[in-house]
Amino acid sequence: MTAELIDGKAFAANLRERVGDHAAAFAEKAGRKAGLAVVLVGADAASEVYVRSKGKATVAANMESFEHRLPADTAEEDLIALVERLNADPAVDGILVQLPLPGDLDEQAVIAAIDPGKDVDGFHVESAGRLMVGREGFVPCTPLGCIMLLKDRHGDLSGMNAVVIGRSNIVGKPMAQLLLDANATVTIAHSRTKDLPEVVQRADIVVAAVGRAEMVKADWLKPGATVIDVGINRLAPAEEGAKGRLVGDVDFEAAKEVAGAITPVPGGVGPMTIAVLLRNTLVAAHMHEGLDPPVGL
Numbered sequence: 001m002t003a004e005l006i007d008g009k010a011f012a013a014n015l016r017e018r019v020g021d022h023a024a025a026f027a028e029k030a031g032r033k034a035g036l037a038v039v040l041v042g043a044d045a046a047s048e049v050y051v052r053s054k055g056k057a058t059v060a061a062n063m064e065s066f067e068h069r070l071p072a073d074t075a076e077e078d079l080i081a082l083v084e085r086l087n088a089d090p091a092v093d094g095i096l097v098q099l100p101l102p103g104d105l106d107e108q109a110v111i112a113a114i115d116p117g118k119d120v121d122g123f124h125v126e127s128a129g130r131l132m133v134g135r136e137g138f139v140p141c142t143p144l145g146c147i148m149l150l151k152d153r154h155g156d157l158s159g160m161n162a163v164v165i166g167r168s169n170i171v172g173k174p175m176a177q178l179l180l181d182a183n184a185t186v187t188i189a190h191s192r193t194k195d196l197p198e199v200v201q202r203a204d205i206v207v208a209a210v211g212r213a214e215m216v217k218a219d220w221l222k223p224g225a226t227v228i229d230v231g232i233n234r235l236a237p238a239e240e241g242a243k244g245r246l247v248g249d250v251d252f253e254a255a256k257e258v259a260g261a262i263t264p265v266p267g268g269v270g271p272m273t274i275a276v277l278l279r280n281t282l283v284a285a286h287m288h289e290g291l292d293p294p295v296g297l
């Protein structure tokens with residue numbers, strides 16, 4: 001069988017358009033645009049691309065983009081001082097510090113400085129805690145994007161067996177919680193999991209978020225399973241000067257012959273991250289103006 005492709009790129013484009021419409025309505029009502037501040041420290045090439053894409057997508061969605069670029073040798077206290085200025089700025093609804101941070105900068109300390117009401121990345125411990133206990137709060141963009149794709153495909157995830165491979169704070173753990181909230185039966189697998197292929201074999205839903213190129217093999221999958229590939233790994237280029245091919249954590253070519261549905265890389269989960277970020281920023285803006293958040297986003 002050949003799996004159905006889950007087109008995250010198209011889903012994300014549609015979400016961005018709907019956010020843009022709601023953002024235009026917000027600007028009318030509030031007399032200002034919603035604003036997103038993105039902080040980039042250093043010059044990591046991939047981060048540069050993501051930050052540029054976020055800025056463009058924000059403006060295209062009728063919101064204000066504020067970009068702050070700092071040198072790689074920025075002191076932690078200076079970075080935190082910038083975050084605090086953004087916390088106090090009424091034009092800024094969402095604050096995002098692009099990760100990874102260079103050098104010895106302590107990501108947790110920097111994220112902790114963000115006002116939880118502007119934590120549109122959902123990385124603050126308060127946001128993590130709120131997700132864990134089922135209270136309203138910002139949910140990290142990538143896992144929220146994944147659950148949107150899963151609900152779009154399956155509707156009800158109740159009773160499905162889901163395996164999340166990877167236990168990071170920004171993808172694996174929140175992903176598992178979202179699946180649990182959707183009444184799936186959830187297993188979190190990781191580097192110490194014994195007999196990973198056997199664990200994956202039981203899953204109706206597999207979310208791969210390990211950061212290892214093509215690690216999940218086709219013969220691990222239950223036929224018909226839905227596979228969400230969060231990995232973005234660049235293979236070494238075949239020739240000098242060329243760009244290496246981008247692959248996920250799943251051996252896509254073989255897996256698509258076994259799975260029922262699968263996200264490609266690129267064009268699957270990745271584009272959802274920025275679309276959900278815009279959605280979270282617009283929700284934050286509504287909260288800051290005392291308005292009800294838009295329905296159905």
Ligand SMILES: Nc1nc2c(c(=O)[nH]1)N[C@@H](CN(C=O)c1ccc(C(=O)N[C@@H](CCC(=O)O)C(=O)O)cc1)CN2
Binds near residue numbers: 096100
């Ligand atoms: N503060 C944050 N830092 C990082 C996050 C995040 O959500 N918040 N996530 C990633 C990077 N990221 C956004 O920041 C991101 C990654 C990938 C994509 C994407 O659309 N990928 C494309 C492929 C792009 C390419 O060709 O390289 C795809 O999968 O189709 C968007 C955003 C780490 N840091």
